[in-house]
Amino acid sequence: MANDGEYCFNHCNGYCCTKYTVLITTEDIKRILENTPLKPTQFLTLYYVNEEILKLFPKITLASEDIVLGLRQRPDGSCIFYLKELGLCGIHLYKPMVCRTYPFTLNDKGQLIRLENICPGEWYPKNIEDLKDQIRQAWYEMEINKKKIEMWNKKNSDLGFNDLIKFILKDI
């Protein structure tokens, strides 16, 4: 569900929040833990890597297994934060960057483009410049994510989940 949630609220029942697995970065996790009372196990889960995932996210070696981190899902596949009755995101202010920017990205000319046509209409957010800033921020945080995970994998790959969370909360 996009950051400018008005269109999503009025025209969609949170399709992307119910159909997709949401993988997240170290910086998304840090932001949620620093700004909410949530414990990591309440919203995070581990996913095993495959080729598709590795095109977008670096693998984390945790207790000698290769994984990525993502949001937990309910048994029906919906995101743990999705408020079905209201059609809203329960963590709107701190939602992962991928949710803030989806389904948009920037082309090499810096123009806003749609990644895929899964929304019920061809909409654009009201504040396009704000969305462009969010996309650039998301890319920046992907780079920090990559660096942090490289550091973790080099030194700590035999350690476990709690150590990983402590590491994620540090600034590099």
Ligand code: SF4
């Ligand atoms: S599928 Fe599109 S319109 Fe529906 S919630 Fe997701 S971003 Fe919003």
Ligand code: SF4
């Ligand atoms: S965090 Fe919010 S916007 Fe992202 S998938 Fe979950 S409910 Fe949807």
